[in-house]
Amino acid sequence: MTKASSKNIPAADHEIDIVDGADVVDAADKRKGIQSVEVSGVIIAALCDFKFPVPLKDLADAVGMPAAKVHRYLASLVRIGLAWQDDMTGLYGLGPMALRMGYRRLNAMMWSCAPGVCCAIWRLICDHRGIWRSGVNAARC
The missing domain is CATH 1.10.10.10 (Winged helix-like DNA-binding domain superfamily/Winged helix DNA-binding domain)
Structure with missing residues (x-):
């Protein structure tokens, strides 16, 4: 530490x-x-x-x-x-805002790499968390 x-x-x-x-x-x-x-x-x-x-x-x-x-x-x-x-x-x-900030940073980093690979990774993460089915991020892939 x-x-x-x-x-x-x-x-x-x-x-x-x-x-x-x-x-x-x-x-x-x-x-x-x-x-x-x-x-x-x-x-x-x-x-x-x-x-x-x-x-x-x-x-x-x-x-x-x-x-x-x-x-x-x-x-x-x-x-x-x-x-x-x-x-x-x-x-x-x-706290939750720190988590939100980290999540946004990871999201930005993922989308700056190869979009096809990132989309597949994103779907795995979102499916695991139950987010993908909400349609919130479906438009990105």
């Missing part, structure tokens, strides 16, 4: 790493951003690294932030569906 640290959180005067090996952003990058969105990204990336729902303490340890701060971010992430909290256990995981 990627251990995030304070260097993963944007600061105006020093180099930061984006989680999971993406491009390095340095101080020369003068584009303005929203720090809370970037901090949320660090938390979401950590949720991606866990294979199962995780306690708040473990998530806070993984991102190197106080649990109270992570909890505040998670409250918003749960509200918009990027994170999810189990009502019975209190554990956190990726």
Whole structure:
């Protein structure tokens, strides 16, 4: 699992790493951003690294932030569906919006390859999930 640290959180005067090996952003990058969105990204990336729902303490340890701060971010992430909290256990995981985003990205990647092969793969996936019969994606193949 990627251990995030304070260097993963944007600061105006020093180099930061984006989680999971993406491009390095340095101080020369003068584009303005929203720090809370970037901090949320660090938390979401950590949720991606866990294979199962995780306690708040473990998530806070993984991102190197106080649990109270992570909890505040998670409250918003749960509200918009990027994170999810189990009502019975209190554990956190990726939410339905994160799944939707991943699904859309996979869909875009599949259609950028050979359409005939992708169509066959798409039908297998959709048949398995019961989606194909709905006719929603039938027009693509």
